[in-house]
Amino acid sequence: MSDIASVSLDRPLEDIARDLGNSFAEFGFGIVRDHGIGDDLVARAQAASEAFFALPEETKRAYKIAGKAGARGYTPFGQEQAKDAQVFDLKEFWHVGRDLPEGHALAQFMEPNVWPSEVPEFESAMRGIFAAFEATGRRVLSAIAIHLGLDAAFFDPTIEDGNSVLRLLRYPPLPEDAPDGAIRAAPHGDINAITLLLGAEEAGLELLTQKGEWLAVSPPPGALAVNIGDMLERLTNGHLRSTTHRVVNPRGEAVRRTRYSMPFFLHFRPDFEIAPLPSCVPAGAQGDAPEPILAHDFLMQRLREIKLA
Structure with a gap:
């Protein structure tokens, strides 16, 4: 295959598994x-996001x-720095996570959400789109499981x-005093299992091919760009690739425009042990496979590398 696969989730899982699986592998x-x-849900979340970012800096x-x-x-702005990058990324962001009830076995790993009181519709919009992203991600993982020869519910x-x-x-908009070499998002791999991204139709997202060439990722309006994260690459012993990608600076009139996007980083449970699937480890090559590691420990290791922890 020479092009990134584009699939509809309305199709049978087996068809999605074939096309997406091959695209993820390459x-x-x-x-x-x-x-x-x-x-409507996307529009509500986008409007709430823009309303928050329009608030005064303080x-x-x-x-x-x-x-x-x-x-x-x-x-x-200026806080996150990609692993091995020399300067910070030209972005600011807000994180919404899962709320767990007090006393839940995993509550120690997840902080409670905070909500900006200045944007009353923010909480309901983000809770709604979080749930929708998760449902979509679950179906994508079911297709990946089938591609790997596993039961469709393996990842549930x-x-x-x-x-x-x-x-x-x-x-x-690009600041005139940006450090030399700073771009919107320096080359990096995602930490999690899979990422689902809305807003990638705006030019700038690029992936690094196996030939060492940068390839633009240009989904049609409203479609998701979905990519493999480091956790799933580790679980599949590299069968599915966590590809280095970046968001380059715009040119021309776009330099003056703000760019928004909404990635959903789908993670394993913190207590899930990421151990290479036996079917993805060739006979006699067990010693070359990555060591098992808990998802939480892997996450914290990577957060330290990108200067967030």
Whole structure:
């Protein structure tokens, strides 16, 4: 295959598994249409996101939670830095996660959400789209399971009460005083199992091919760009690729425009052990496979690498 696969989630899982699985193996990315996240819900979440980012800087910074690795609330411009990058990314963002009841066995791993009182519709819009993203991600994982020769429900218990995060991203117009070499998002791989991204139709997202060339990811309006994260690459012993990708700076008139996007980072449960699937480890090569590691430990290791923890 020479192109990133574009599939509709309305098709049978077996068809989705074939097309997406091959695309994930080669590119680490796929395009998903008819994904079931309603246009009205997306519009509400987008409007609430833009309303928050339009608030004064001091108001937004009141929602920055110290010592929590950016897991919830606001992370200001210039905070996150990709692994091995020399300068920070040109972005600001807000994180929405899962709320667990007090006393839940996994509650220690997940901070409670905070909600900006200045945007009354924010909480309901984000809770709604979080649930919709999760349902769509579950179907994509079912297709991936079939591609791997597993039962379609294989991943269901691995993500039940998982530490998934909805990120609301704002890339402001390019500042004139940006550090040399700074771009909107430096080359990186995602930490989680899979990422589902709304807003990628705006030019800028690129993936690094196996040939070492940068390839633009350009889904049609309203479609999702879906990519494999490092956790799933580790689980499949590299069969599915967590591809390096970036968001490059715009040119021309776009330099003056703000760019928004909404990635949903679907995570395993914190207590899930990421151990390479036996079917993905060739006979005699067990010693070369990654060591098992708990999802939470892997997450914290990576957050330290990107300067959030």
